[in-house]
Amino acid sequence: MMPGHLPDYLQEYLAILDVALLSSYGLRLLQGLCVTIEIAAISCALGFVLAYAICAARMSGNVVLTGIALCYVTFFRATPLLCLLYLFYYGAGELRPLLTSLGLWGAFREALFCCVLALTLNTAAYQAEIMRGALGSVPGAQVEAARALGLSKFRIQRHVVWPQALRVALRPFGNEIIGVIKASSLVAMVTVLDLMGQTRAIFAATFDFSIYLYAALLYLIMTELVRRATAAVEQAWSRHLAVAVEAAGN
């Protein structure tokens, strides 16, 4: 499979990237990739919804709600995801009678469900903090002005607060998505065959180390795509700011 015209020492060097390996295991790697993308996408989306609720509770002004939200964020940001995964996956087995009586055992029996649950709860804590920072960055006077103009609560959020907050939150959100993609590799530790899981299985079958490098390449492509997409959106959203700076300069 190696190109024949390369000098010997180079061929030996390239042998670490075994191309033949890809022809026999490439498909499984791609299947794993799909599972990874699935887990990351679902967790990020659900995490966003949950984060909104947590953020609302945190900023509600109600002492009890704020306290609960603070405890949630502190706990889930300080606990390793792997520990959470084990807690949910193995803990579900211990609580089997209870879960069965609640009719939830069918879901908790699936490793994939436990993983998405753990990842969602974990990323929600981080996203809530990002959201709080971004919403807090919008000056309160703007909300007062919008209220004085007679805008409804929904319209204030939709047209005044969120467009500005999203611009601030964009980069941290992009980093969080990258973080979730990377963290999702931990689900391989509880038998889920995501990209990492498939990679481990293939390595166990072939003892060919280069499969790890291929997996790393796939993860890199995913995270780089997210990073570049975020940067592109950020540039598009802040075009008017660049114009303003230029105008102020002149």
Place this chain on the structure above:
Amino acid sequence: MDWSGLLFGPDGWGGLLLKGAGVTILLAISTLPLGFGGGLALALLKFAPYRTVRTGSEACITFFRGTPDLLVLFIVYFGLQALVDRVEKALAVDAHIELNAFAAGVVALSAVAAAYSSEVWFSALAAVPSSQLDAARALGLNKRQILFAVLLPQICPITLPGLGNIWNSLLKDTSIVSTIAVVDLLRAASEASRSTARPILFYGAAAAVYVVFGVASAMVQRRIEVRFDKKAAT
């Protein structure tokens, strides 16, 4: 609920968990010099006059930031082992050398911490006005003196919050070494829960200890930052 499993002594698992917590802390602290030092080195390389060096540093950072920590750990652990095996074969050595899993953990976590901290170092370094470098050069300081006497004293306080964040995530990321049989806090909890079939108790206890670590280190960081602010104010 029976909590006696957490007790110390012959029937309790408290001793093992405590030992594991010690290993977790030790691992995180061992990672610091290589991780933060490596990050500073990567950041300095980004100012290098040669394009290849800058690109190399950039590529290194992108790789370790974009690859899952677990994968980096496996690449280091199995990759270095494969390398050692190959060297053994080449030299025809009889003795089989097995790589230390703890050391592999330190190397992998350091690489990741270096990539992340390099961003913090870089932005702090970039904020130093270039006129200071000119002045230092005009005074006849050599490169090492410029770094240690001019640059580091002023950028260290600036980097503190950023490096603090990296330390916080490092403290949790150490848990991945449990997958290569290092008995850290999480692995200790795993072993205890497997022997007793009480996963909720032991993983919950491990999570609680991690939370205590996190809260404690946040408190220490705040104190250090306040002290630096006071120093800067006087």
